Amino acid sequence: MMLNGNGYTVNGFHLLHGGKGMSLDVFASEDNFEYYLILYKAQLAVPGNRYLHRLLKHGNPFRIQYGFVPNAPLALHMKFQMMERNWRKFTLPDKLYARGVLYQFASELFGQMATQKAGTMKIDLVTQAIRYIEDSYSEPITVEGIAGLLGCSASFLSRLFKKQLGTTTIEYLTGIRIAHASRLLSETKATLQEITSSVGYLDVYYFSRVFKKQTGFPPLRFRSLATEKSIQKSPFIRSGQAIVPPKGGRYNDNDSHYEPEGDLTMIKDLKMSVGTVMLLCMTLLFSGCTTSTGSTEPTATSGTSTTVAQNQLQTKVVKHMMGESEIPINPQRIAVNGLEDIMLVLDAPMVLAQSLKGQYLYDRLQEKKVPSVYTPGSINYESILDSEPDLIIANLLASDKESYEQLSKIAPTIVYDRSDWKNSIVAIGKAINREDKAASVIQAYDEKLSKAKAAIIAKIGADRTLAFIRPSNKDVQLFFPAFSYTSIAYKDLGMTLDPVLAKFREKEGEESWGIEASLETLPDLSADYLFVTAGGSFDSEDEAKVALEELTEVENLTIWNNIPAVKQGHVYKMSARHWMLNGPIADNMKIDDVLAAFELQ
Template sequence: MNWNEHLLLWNEATVKLLDIRYQSLVQGDELRGYKLPSNAFLWVTYGRGRVMLDGVGYAVDGFHLLHGGKGMSLDMSSSGDRLEYALIMYKALLAVPGNRYLDRLLKRSSPFHIQYGFTPHTPLSLHSKFEIMEQSWRKLTLLDKLYAKGVFYQFVYELVGQMAGQELGEIRVDLVSRATRYIETSYSEAITVEGLAEQLGCSSSYLSRLFKKQLGTTPNEYLIRVRVEHASRLLTETKASLQQISLSIGYLDVYYFSRMFKKQTGVSPLRFRSWAAEVSVQKSPFNRSGQAIVPRKGHGYNDNDSHYEKEGDLTMYKDLKLSVGAVMLLCMTLLFSGCGASTGANEPSVTAGSPATVTQEQQQTKKVKHMMGESEVPINPQRIAVNGLEDIMLAIDAPMVHAQSMKGQYLYDTLQAKKVPSVYTPGGLNYESILDSKPDLIIANLLPSDTESYEQLSKIAPTIVYDRSDWQTSIAAIGKAIGLEDKAQSVIQDYEEKLGKAKEAIVAKIGADRTLAFIRPTKQDVQLFFPAFSYTSIAYEDLGLILEPMLAGLKNKEEEGTWGVEASLEKLPELTADYLFVTVGGSFDSEDEAQAALQELNVVEELNVWKSIPAVQQGNVYKMSSRHWMLNGPTADSMKIDDVLAAFDLQ
């Protein structure tokens, strides 16, 4: 095959993706005489069997790819327990007909009609693109079809590259180039070094050695530089908040992002932005110091410290990243076509009451004030989509049709038991899944500055916004807004009673003058939290523990309301607290990330600076799960109270 001609025709063609069909054959099943209705790729993903394409036989075992033209006869049989495959059907024409040279090439060796097959050396990189394409195609909207078509080109690019390399004997492909290209174009994806190496068909240690040899750095270091350089441009070229920037490069935890940024640049993100504005610098510190290794493409990737990864049993939509304009187009298209209606003929009843009564009540609305202004909402909402306020909504038993959660997160099992669809979308909101849930009301936790997200949500359904960190105020307001005011007040009362009893028990057990240091250490540095930090303030402000003296001194040097400070590990022996509360990782860490964070803490615990802490020597160190300590809500805060009581042997 002449690969230059092959690629030229693919470049000059306009392609229409016609269909993607995923099917399987069990042992003994056969497919006979199926005529391909169009040009097609046959992507075998699992099993052993025999494929005949226009009389040419192929033995397949595991991943295998074949291509055939329209009208070719396909026969298949499974020789194992099952054979799974997909047909990717498409049509291709020259975008500009009449070019004699291209016409001759097309007649002589059209890549769209010829037959070929091969077993890829690195099938997972192909399969990941197929999965994204297939998932998008199944959603059926025009926008999804357009996205699937774009991924189809990536699929063809990958397979042609692998075929050419294998035919030319280039078994040792440039893994580093492929890895860096993937990193620079997929910074918001859930990627680990191990996962990247698996896609490339090598071990993570081998990939790391290649990086070190060719670039003088490791994949993790390359990752961090890509992400921080992208963040530095956003800081200098936009007015986006730190939370927005952090999310855009894949970090859900803005404090973790701040720490990584400061470690790389020497200054905090806010100081960098201020400094850049003063001197009109439009480049990152890497460019100034000559340390840049990343071209200015504006992309990064998630390393082992990534704050999310795909969970196999979740409904994941992270593979589809939509621009604001695309989201607006999607929402407006579906809403005008009637897809957003909440009272369709096939819509199941959601209450035990009279359908006529429910419909009449749902048609009534009232004005509700919230963080983003005032909205007209249904008096009796029955289909509420929730993002970030699931803890509150579960506590008042609100009727949810959409939530954000992931396996391992403290609310996940409860949401699953109540059969509430749980979608976890790293880096932002998933407008499509919210739209698909057909809500009559959306309740979200947004930053006051995130007006863009609020506007997009409001195009789907009436949207009201509340602050998760001040959950007692928010639950009272939400209860009043959706007709569950009594339940909300009951939740507050029960919590206050539990808090009061816990504080009395703690004072009775350890006294009213014992000091606490709440920290989050890593192998490089440590975060020291102040009482103003909304996630850990319960230990100081509500349960009465006193801020450790050294931390109190640091707090007095910072602005009012500062969450805390980052310090070197050498500061640890200066902590004279009676008790040390320690958390690791982030609130939405995967199981693997949570275990990795605990292993990192084990390394810290072997250091002399750690062993020199008085509370460590006295055995007064208690580990707290970040999965609920780094969030707020009646359930999360109740679990925090239980943790503190358990630490003092009061449970």
């Protein structure tokens, strides 16, 4: 990179600063090169401060050119992403928040410059990863993602964690999340769904299983006992402390796989101390670069023409879960969040979807070249905004008014229930002019279901019992027919609920999804057939691997092998990727699974 005629060799994270009027040239040696450009304007917050005026006159830090390799780049990277996310939003509070993060970015930058000095040493990978995890545990981070940012493989990073801390990367991340969840359960009245989302999980049931594995208690039981001494001493509710404390200040040149790179040319050019520079920066009022008019509104982009085109479209009013919305009569750019299954079978024109590698719809979306993102526990508003949709179709809780309002600021938004996909597909088909297609999907599904049910009854009889479970190495989830994800096995395919589960359901209520029970319950299950799943629908590859390893541990236990269905060889594993979601594609796959289990396909 050439900044005003001075060259910098960039390999990995590198930070450059230049003043107004300087030129930047980039000569990439690889096909993929990514950089971020922050444009800012600084002016004195207190014009009458003569000392600051004198400092600026003798050496303005905002006109000084320098470049260096930060020793903790992820901290700067994270703050930039926070800035970008909020700056792209429409509201003034979001703009104000972004400017506040700019102060944090500058503080972090000058703090690293002050301690780094020569700029050639880097903190070891584990320390960097720990800091990133503790700052970003509520974000959609994965071990692969962290390793990618640090320039190493996930397996290498986990080996370093194991070597230095005695734990793996995913175990450390899980510990941090459960620590914060424990504090929220103990100190707030937040709902379980809210807590699940705030610590980076999407599936409440999966979160409950992980929480119990870590603490020994289900979340709500943990909350009810939080005032008792035994729970107060739990290491998971020590506010502000990590489960495994980092080894601060340790440099590990052998393990980091980083070579000294870059320079710190600002040292020879900067005539003021870093402390003085920080004083100047922290007493300046930063404002984002604007047009010459000084407007703080977002600069007009190509999205403006899209908006104009939208306004010229004819519209109609559509009823949905959140009320009524005025939408284009013939939408051509639909962003989808949670209803991808339905939209795929309708062959709708999607410009964005929610999925991740390994999820059952991911490959289908890739084949159709639909960009896919996934943000655990939240909605990626920035990606939706960037996709420039003329309509958003989402699966939200009826109480989630805030998300609906945020989405509606981007484009007209309609909301439907994924668990009731038949009614939803009819409504969506009507909204986007695909009513005939929706009707044909339902007809084909009903015909397949009817044939499958008849074939199953003919093969095994009408009175054979079933238990659908999700075990871990500490407990087991027992699903009832009311659980929308597994109800197809009980209600639609005609199998009878296991007598033990039926007794549990009498106590819990007909509408209960199921219960969490101890592993000692397993031998009591008298069902003729056992359907077993592990993990969740949106597990990362690491999380799915851990869930399968736990299932293997359970299968080696004596109590597992004492289950009647296990002894008879009537155990069938079902993938949580599609069994823990609903939709025409998912439910068709479930029917195929059951037919295959009974050797009918």
